[in-house]
Amino acid sequence: MTRTTTATIGITGVTGHVGGAVSRALEERGVAHRLLGRNPQRFDSRVAASDGLLESASLDFSDPERAAESMKGLQTVFLVSAAETAEREAQQLAMVGSLSRAGVERVVYTSFASPSPTATFTFARTHYATEQAIERAGLEHTFLRDNFYLDVLPLFAGEDRVLRGPAGDGRVAAVARADVADAAVAVLLDPQAHTRGAYTLTGPESLTMTEVAQILTRVTGQQYRYEAETVEAAHESRAVLDPEPWEMEAWVSTYTAIASGELAEVTQDVRELTGHAARSLEDVLRQR
Incomplete structure (x- = not known):
């Protein structure tokens, strides 16, 4: 194993599924990197x-000044998008400024298809704005559009194992988080080969919600079904949870984005980046 001993790569979202998997894969390969998180003490051991x-430093999307200090000396940052909040877009745009002030040369950003x-899905608009900010900042970049x-x-699905929402007969080419992590590692290990690249990461098939329910039933042995809602009914059924307006729109637009056809395309980008086939929903369920 070739070991790199000077950290020039920073990884955000290390306590999450994707960022954590990327960090572990780099560590296994002997690639030095800096763990960037709100509570770096969690990484002490x-x-x-x-x-x-490994190194660690504080990075909080709500504190862009400190984030810039924490990223100094890094050439490349794997930027996992911020938590879903009303401030998400503002925080991500501020983080782009932090990357520039820190002197980071390249960002690998987890965007959205x-x-x-x-875009119908509200957070896809946030990702678009972030991509545009990265390009305006002159940062070398690779966009992983999950x-x-x-x-x-x-x-x-709810506790009754019913998937409810206004997805209609629309299809979604959802991707495994493990495949996103594998793709990110491939880019981070050879970033120049992917400069200015934008990859749409999908699974191997495009599924309706009815088909999702059928696969869940077959693999788990429990009965699932999909119940189509109108947009109005979707708002009414979720109102009991008293969400904030941005949260309600994100929830409902998850389904209307599927209904729109915007998320139906199946690509070969996972295979192109990783060298292996994309995992299916059945693969993910059986691995769990």
């Missing part, structure tokens, strides 16, 4: 056991 391979200012996560589709 891991850093101490790494024999100088079909980003645009008029579809919805296969790992999260089971959570669309």
Whole structure:
């Protein structure tokens, strides 16, 4: 194993599924990197056991000045998008400024499939704005445009194992989080080969919500079904949870984005980046 001992890569979202998997894969390959998180003390034992391979520093999307200090000396940052809040877009745009002030040369950003200012899914608009800010800042970049996560589709079901929402007969080419992590590692290990690249990461098939329910039923042995709602009914059924307006729109637009066809495209980008086939929903469920 070739070991790199000077950290020039920073990883955000290290306590999450994707950022954590990317960090572990780099560590296994002997690639030094800096763990960037709100509570870097959580990484103390891991850093101490790494024999100088790992560093840690504080990064909070709500504190862009400190984030800039924490990223100094890094050439590349794997930027996992901020938590879903009303301030998400403002925080991500501020983080782009932090990257520039820190002197970071390159960002690998977890964006979203079909980003645009008029995207149906509300957070796809936030990702579009962030991509545009990265380009305006003159940062070298690679955009990993993830579809919805296969790992999260089971959570669309309520306790009664019914998936409810205004997705109609629309299809979604959801991707496994593990495949997103594998793709990110491939880019980070050879970033110049992917400069200015934008990859739409999907699973191997495009599924309706009815088909998702059928696969869940087959794999788990429990009965799932999809119940289509109108947009109005979707707002009414979720109102009992008293969400904030931005949260309600994000929830409902998750389904209307599927209905729109914007998330139906299946690509080969996972295979192109990783060299292996994309995992299916059945693969993800069986691995769990």
